[in-house]
Amino acid sequence: MIDLVGYGAFFLTTALIFSLITLGLNLQWGLTGLFNVGLAGFVAIGAYTSALLTTPDDPARLGGFGLPILIGWLGAMFVGGVAAALTGIATLRLRSDYLAITTFGVAVVVQLVALNAQKLTGGPFGIGFIPRPFGDLAETPLLFNLSNLAIVSAVTLAAYLALEHLTRSPWGRVLKALREDERAAISLGKSARFYRVQAFAVGGAIMALAGALQAHFIGFIAPDNYLSILTFQVWVMLIVGGSGSNAGAVAGSVLVWAIWAGSGALTSVLFAPEQQARAASLQIVAIGVMLCVILLVRPNGLFGQRPGQVRFGKKAKVIAGESGS
Amino acid sequence: MSLQFVVDGLITGSMIGLGAIGVTLTYSILRFSNFAHGDFMAWGTYATLSIIGAITAMFGRVAPIAPLSFGWPLIVALVAGMALTALLALLLDKVLFSRLRKQEQAIIVVMGSFGASMALRSLLEFIFTSRPTYFSRAIQIAMPVGFGVRITPDQIALLLLTAVLVLGVHLLTTRTQTGRSMQAMSQNPALARITGIDVASVVRVTWVIGAALACVAGVMIGVLVQIRPLMGFDMLLPMFAAAILGGIGSIPGAVLGGLIIGLAEAGAVQLIGAEWRAAVSFIILMAVLIVRPIGLFGVRER
Numbered sequence: 001m002i003d004l005v006g007y008g009a010f011f012l013t014t015a016l017i018f019s020l021i022t023l024g025l026n027l028q029w030g031l032t033g034l035f036n037v038g039l040a041g042f043v044a045i046g047a048y049t050s051a052l053l054t055t056p057d058d059p060a061r062l063g064g065f066g067l068p069i070l071i072g073w074l075g076a077m078f079v080g081g082v083a084a085a086l087t088g089i090a091t092l093r094l095r096s097d098y099l100a101i102t103t104f105g106v107a108v109v110v111q112l113v114a115l116n117a118q119k120l121t122g123g124p125f126g127i128g129f130i131p132r133p134f135g136d137l138a139e140t141p142l143l144f145n146l147s148n149l150a151i152v153s154a155v156t157l158a159a160y161l162a163l164e165h166l167t168r169s170p171w172g173r174v175l176k177a178l179r180e181d182e183r184a185a186i187s188l189g190k191s192a193r194f195y196r197v198q199a200f201a202v203g204g205a206i207m208a209l210a211g212a213l214q215a216h217f218i219g220f221i222a223p224d225n226y227l228s229i230l231t232f233q234v235w236v237m238l239i240v241g242g243s244g245s246n247a248g249a250v251a252g253s254v255l256v257w258a259i260w261a262g263s264g265a266l267t268s269v270l271f272a273p274e275q276q277a278r279a280a281s282l283q284i285v286a287i288g289v290m291l292c293v294i295l296l297v298r299p300n301g302l303f304g305q306r307p308g309q310v311r312f313g314k315k316a317k318v319i320a321g322e323s324g325s
Numbered sequence: 326m327s328l329q330f331v332v333d334g335l336i337t338g339s340m341i342g343l344g345a346i347g348v349t350l351t352y353s354i355l356r357f358s359n360f361a362h363g364d365f366m367a368w369g370t371y372a373t374l375s376i377i378g379a380i381t382a383m384f385g386r387v388a389p390i391a392p393l394s395f396g397w398p399l400i401v402a403l404v405a406g407m408a409l410t411a412l413l414a415l416l417l418d419k420v421l422f423s424r425l426r427k428q429e430q431a432i433i434v435v436m437g438s439f440g441a442s443m444a445l446r447s448l449l450e451f452i453f454t455s456r457p458t459y460f461s462r463a464i465q466i467a468m469p470v471g472f473g474v475r476i477t478p479d480q481i482a483l484l485l486l487t488a489v490l491v492l493g494v495h496l497l498t499t500r501t502q503t504g505r506s507m508q509a510m511s512q513n514p515a516l517a518r519i520t521g522i523d524v525a526s527v528v529r530v531t532w533v534i535g536a537a538l539a540c541v542a543g544v545m546i547g548v549l550v551q552i553r554p555l556m557g558f559d560m561l562l563p564m565f566a567a568a569i570l571g572g573i574g575s576i577p578g579a580v581l582g583g584l585i586i587g588l589a590e591a592g593a594v595q596l597i598g599a600e601w602r603a604a605v606s607f608i609i610l611m612a613v614l615i616v617r618p619i620g621l622f623g624v625r626e627r
Contacts, residue, residue, distance in 0.1 A: 099353070
């Protein structure tokens with residue numbers, strides 16, 4: 001029973017970290033319509049930044065500055081946000097596909113730096129001994145897992161509330177207006193590029209924060225954690241939940257992570273150890289097909305806004321009611 | 326610095342260029358960047374490999390053609406592989422892309438291609454495992470051609486094949502009625518439709534050309550380097566960079582872009598080391614997007 005609670009806490013912690021990445025992607029894609037296929041790169045930037053800032057001094061590589069964890073997280077958000085802002089500034093005046101291709105390139109380059117810049121990132125073996133909040137509780141796994149869950153939930157909740165507030169604020173309304181009808185929004189004097197760069201940067205900062213959280217929760221990072229499969233998983237989570245809705249982003253993340261972890265457990269029971277790698281690739285095929293089917297059948301996800309059904313509070317409903325009658 | 330990097334660069338550049346033709350055609354005619362294009366490459370290569378296996382099973386081992394490392398089975402299998410890759414692209418268009426295009430949101434199609442890419446790639450890993458494999462394990466002796474440059478007979482044959490294919494596709498798109506319809510579609514789809522151009526057939530031709538060339542590029546990588554399920558995915562960034570550098574929609578541009586990136590990669594390998602190779606395409610891509618986003622031969626978007 002206690003094992004089950006412990007596993008449940010561990011599962012939820014991971015799912016909530018994914019939710020945080022998905023919330024960042026929802027701000028970029030769901031709210032602003034910016035396509036990011038390199039989000040694994042931004043998550044990695046956050047994880048490595050925080051690891052560099054907080055680990056104890058290591059003669060084999062740069063830093064290990066031994067700073068408090070909170071500084072690491074703030075640093076991760078800052079660097080992730082700046083990286084996203086630069087990407088946005090370079091590409092957001094161009095066609096949306098160019099942003100997609102560039103973010104894809106960012107992920108490739110971050111992966112390359114993580115693998116090869118040994119002095120900075122520890123190379124293929126990654127960085128260990130990342131300080132864990134409540135590390136001294138590690139002897140009682142249950143308490144440790146629960147306290148981790150508490151802190152990750154708190155951060156995710158804070159991000160969720162902040163994003164909900166932002167979405168309803170004038171700033172969020174400008175983003176929505178730009179997504180729905182760019183020309184109309186521009187004619188009202190809103191600079192499309194400026195607002196988009198902001199949204200992209202905030203989204204990147206949230207992803208980086210999620211990367212940092214995960215790094216401190218596991219205590220160890222390596223380049224393998226940030227392959228394109230991560231990008232892919234988060235996209236499926238957002239699309240299943242329905243882009244545009246923050247609640248959907250969280251729900252989609254928990255649901256897809258449950259499917260992923262469940263099917264992973266299933267394959268490890270059903271297949272012999274030497275067939276595991278093969279079975280794992282079949283798992284990815286299934287998720288890929290699922291993404292395509294959702295795009296075809298229910299493009300707005302389980303909780304997303306339907307097109308043409310955009311609600312702006314009571315007034316809009318009244319008007320809709322009048323025109324409907 | 327030895328001049329060998331010129332030969333290496335031209336070879337890599339041909340592979341990138343052949344792939345980039347498909348990317349640039351899908352982008353200009355179907356109006357989305359196809360993230361599954363690299364996986365067409367890998368699927369074509371594995372299809373070719375499987376057909377060679379079948380031929381060997383039927384006719385026994387066939388001796389390679391004098392100086393080359395491969396015999397007629399590879400050539401026959403390549404043609405069949407090109408057809409199969411084209412079939413795969415058409416099938417994918419039917420079940421996925423054509424339906425997503427109807428939603429009138431280009432970026433949804435890109436997302437679909439991203440999902441398809443992941444599924445296709447993992448399916449290859451499932452069928453063939455991720456262990457690298459080869460068309461032939463024979464080692465070729467590189468011939469010196471002066472200035473300290475060496476080249477293998479395979480490399481010469483494949484460079485010639487690239488030149489013939491590029492010329493062929495260029496003539497097809499500029500001198501035939503089909504080619505002119507393709508250009509019309511890329512310049513103004515609405516007008517093209519009104520003037521009675523058969524849109525469905527233009528879409529089909531686009532997929533067939535792109536996929537068939539992707540298969541050739543993949544087999545080139547297979548003959549000269551190795552075959553892995555990830556081989557196409559790793560080529561994706563260079564191919565996008567080449568297509569954008571050359572100017573979207575331009576076939577000579579895509580090939581030239583590919584050659585430039587190939588040469589830059591080979592130069593970087595000599596100067597700073599092979600592990601940073603993949604960063605070259607990204608740097609070139611960013612430079613193009615900042616300095617001249619329409620590329621070398623591109624036309625400003627209407």
